[in-house]
Amino acid sequence: MRIGLVQMSMEFANPDNNYKKAEELIRLAAKENPDTIVLPETWNTGVFPVENIKELCDKNGKQTIELFSYLSKELNVNIIAGSVVNEKEGEIYNTSYIFNKKGECIAEYDKTHLFSFMHEDDYFKKGNRVTTFELDGVKCGVIICYDIRFLELVRTLALQGIKILFVVAQWPVSRIKHWEILNEARAIENQIFVACVNSCGTAGETIYGGHSALINPWGETIAKASYEEEIITGDFDMKIFDKIRNTINVYNDRRTDLYR
Structure with a gap:
């Protein structure tokens, strides 16, 4: 599967401009035939x-769904629409x-x-389920930013059979080393592909760190972005799965009798 990552610098608190920019960048990324x-x-x-925040939310994902339903069909491409600040049933969620x-x-x-360090839990309601889906016959999962620190969540998705994990984030430059290590670790320990896309630019006093990447199940980086706004594209070779799991079969060798 050929993947394009859009490392976007968005304008703080300006959804109208950001929707226009997201469409422009999606169209640009589509030229690489992902x-x-x-x-x-x-x-x-x-x-x-x-x-x-409530006034700026998407409402039940309406604007997001309208735009990307149209774009994905027109461009004949799957789209992981990052995540949006979204209001549904009177609550605010961070929704992909x-x-x-x-x-x-x-x-x-x-x-x-x-x-909690950024008081995200004061404004958003927690989701209550994991999500898997199929793209072009490949089972995938998606998580959002801070989720990557919770290895139990990713292992749960891996045990449900995902081959690609999409990670969408707003990760600050001050902790970019954590971003790189955690994504590589999740790929290696679960023997899955990881497509992790971060934002860049500045919001308030926070500088976001970029370094979006495509990582294979060996932990090898296929493509990697810098700190600036850019689009990177690379290929995930699904034939790797049989080789790695016949060589280092961590799923066969797990000791579930000892885990709590």
Whole structure:
């Protein structure tokens, strides 16, 4: 599967401009003929305008679903629409929407781990389920930013059979080493591909660190971005799975009788 990562610098608290920019970047990424294009976390508002967050939310994902249903069908590409600040049933969620090449919204995921250090849990409601889906016959999962620190979540997805993990984030430059190590570790320990896309640019006093990457199950980096806004594209060779699991079969050798 050919993957395009859109490392986007969004404008803080300006959804109108950000939707226009996201469409422009998706169209640009599509010129590299990817099967799947991925955006970063909360690209519609940035992280996160507390003073008027409810007014700036997407409402039940309506604007996001309309735009990416149209784009994915027109461009014949799967789209992981990063995540958006989203209001549903009177609560605010950090929601990722997934679209196939037919323009169908086939899955959604609400961020389950909220970053208490930034008081994210004061403004957002936690999601309560994991999400898997199929793109072009390949089982995939998606998580959002802080979720990557919780190895139990990713192992749960891996045990459900995913081969690709999409990670969408707004990760600060001050902790970019953690970003790199955690994504590589999740790929290695679960023997899965990881497509991790971060934002870049500045929101308030926080500088976001870029370094989006495509990582194979050996922990090898196929493609990697810098700190600036850019699009990177690379190929995931699914034939790797048989080789790695016949060589280092961690799933066969697990000791579930000892785990609690």
